[in-house]
Amino acid sequence: MSRSDELFARAQRTIPGGVNSPVRAFRAVGGTPRFISAAEGAWMVDADGRRYIDYVGSWGPMITGHQDPDVLAAIRAQLEIGVSYGAPTEAEIDMAELLCARVPGLDMVRMCNSGTEATMSALRLARGATGRDYILKFEGCYHGHGDALLVKAGSGLLTFGVPTSPGVPADLAKYTLTAQYNDLASVEALFRDHPDAIAAVILEPVAGNMNCVPPQPGFLEGLRSLCTREGALMVVDEVMTGFRVGPAGACGRYGIEADLVTLGKIIGGGLPVGAFGGKREVMEKLAPIGPVYQAGTLSGNPLAMAAGLAILRKLDNAALYDELERATTTLLTGLRERATAASVPFTTTQVGSMFGLFFTDARQITGFADVMRCDAERFKRFFHAMLQRGVYLAPSAFEAGFVSTRHGAAEIEQTLDAAAEAFAESR
Ligand code: PMP
Numbered sequence: 001m002s003r004s005d006e007l008f009a010r011a012q013r014t015i016p017g018g019v020n021s022p023v024r025a026f027r028a029v030g031g032t033p034r035f036i037s038a039a040e041g042a043w044m045v046d047a048d049g050r051r052y053i054d055y056v057g058s059w060g061p062m063i064t065g066h067q068d069p070d071v072l073a074a075i076r077a078q079l080e081i082g083v084s085y086g087a088p089t090e091a092e093i094d095m096a097e098l099l100c101a102r103v104p105g106l107d108m109v110r111m112c113n114s115g116t117e118a119t120m121s122a123l124r125l126a127r128g129a130t131g132r133d134y135i136l137k138f139e140g141c142y143h144g145h146g147d148a149l150l151v152k153a154g155s156g157l158l159t160f161g162v163p164t165s166p167g168v169p170a171d172l173a174k175y176t177l178t179a180q181y182n183d184l185a186s187v188e189a190l191f192r193d194h195p196d197a198i199a200a201v202i203l204e205p206v207a208g209n210m211n212c213v214p215p216q217p218g219f220l221e222g223l224r225s226l227c228t229r230e231g232a233l234m235v236v237d238e239v240m241t242g243f244r245v246g247p248a249g250a251c252g253r254y255g256i257e258a259d260l261v262t263l264g265k266i267i268g269g270g271l272p273v274g275a276f277g278g279k280r281e282v283m284e285k286l287a288p289i290g291p292v293y294q295a296g297t298l299s300g301n302p303l304a305m306a307a308g309l310a311i312l313r314k315l316d317n318a319a320l321y322d323e324l325e326r327a328t329t330t331l332l333t334g335l336r337e338r339a340t341a342a343s344v345p346f347t348t349t350q351v352g353s354m355f356g357l358f359f360t361d362a363r364q365i366t367g368f369a370d371v372m373r374c375d376a377e378r379f380k381r382f383f384h385a386m387l388q389r390g391v392y393l394a395p396s397a398f399e400a401g402f403v404s405t406r407h408g409a410a411e412i413e414q415t416l417d418a419a420a421e422a423f424a425e426s427r
Helices: 003-014 069-079 090-102 115-130 184-193 219-230 249-254 302-314 318-341 368-372 376-388 409-426
Strands: 036-040 043-046 051-054 108-112 134-138 176-179 198-203 233-237 260-264 274-278 347-351 354-358
Touching: 051 409, 069 302, 090 108, 090 274, 090 302, 108 115, 115 134, 115 198, 115 233, 115 260, 115 274, 134 184, 176 184, 184 198, 184 219, 198 219, 219 233, 219 249, 249 260, 318 347, 318 354, 318 409, 376 409
Parallel strands: 134 176, 134 198, 198 233, 233 260
Antiparallel strands: 036 043, 043 051, 108 274, 260 274, 347 354
C-alpha cells in the first residue's frame, strides 16, 4: 500500500470523498489521488516521494511555476507585519489600480476570496443594476458553485455526469438560461424568447471547464453586440483566462470590452482570491455606496494581496507570454506527432499556455458536442500511463491543462517521451 493509498483511506473517514474539491478525487479516471507533499517549479512530489511534471498548476494559478521566489518573498515580508486586519490597506489600492490599468473595461474592482464569490457577486450586481432576473450561460461552462451557475455546468459536474446540481431549487434554476458555446443563434433565440428580461450573459471567453474550447472568430464580438443591443450586461469570466492567455487576459487578447469581468486564480499568486470589476456606473451600485450588497471578512487579505501583486508585476512582460506560448506549441505539436506515430486519433487546442487534449478523429473542436464525442476511456488509460511515467495531467477529460514558465525544454522532452509510450499503451 502506498502512502497516498493510506492517506486517501484516512481522508475518506472525515472528508467527503477524501478531498476538498471534487475533481481532485480521481473518480473520473479511477485509482488513488496522489497526495502532494511538496512542489517546486514545474514539479510536484507526492507522499511516496515520486516526482511529477505538473500540467495542472493548482488548476491555473501557478503560471510561473511552484515556489516563485518573488511571490514567496512578498508573502514572507507581509507575514512579519500581519496576516489579516479587517480594515483597508494600501496594497488593496495597488491591486485595484493594477487590475484597472491592465484589464480592458475595468474602472473599478472589488476583491473577494474565490472565483465562485466573484461570479456570484457579479451576477447579483448585474441583476441589481438592470432590474432583470434571468441570466444566460453556456452549456459546459463552469463559473464556480453559486446556485444560479450550477445549471448545465462544466468541470466536476460534467466529469461526474450531474451537470445540474440537486440542491438548487427549480424556482431558482428557471432563471438560468443555457445556450450553446460558439453558437450565436442559440443566444439570439433566448433573447427573443425573454425580451427585456435577461440581466447578464456570463461566459468563459476561452472555455476551460469542458476541456479547452477556444472561441470561434466572431463569437465574442457577436455576443458583445447582442448584449449591447438587448441591454444585458456581458460578464466575461476570466477566472481561468485572466493573465493566463495574455498580459491583458482574454479581453485583451480578443479585443473585447466586458461590462463586468471576474478574476481569480493567477491574481492571488496561489493564495485564495477572487475579484470582480467593470464599468464605474455599474460598480457604484455596490454597497457601501450603492444598494447591492456584497462583503467579505477576509476580502483583500494582506497575504493574498502581497502574493498577487508580486506575480502580477512579474507578468507585465509580453516576452514571457510569447515564450510560454511557444513552449506550449512545442508540447502540443510533439504530442500530436507521438499520437500519429501510435495511430491514436487525437487532437489538441491551445490558447496561449492553456491547452486541451482530445481523443477524437474530429479535426476541429468548436463546442460541447465535439467534446462529448471524445473517447473518455482512452483518456483514462492515457492519463494513468502518463502518471506512471511522472507526468501529472488533470484527472478528467473535461479540464484544460496549463504550462508554466518553469516547463523548460527538458520537462517537455520528458513529457513527450512518456507520451510516446502512453499513446501506444492507451490503444
Ligand atoms: N470561473 C471559472 C472560469 C473557473 O474556471 C473557476 C474554477 N475553476 C471558477 C469560476 C470558480 O473559481 P473557484 O474555484 O476559485 O471558486
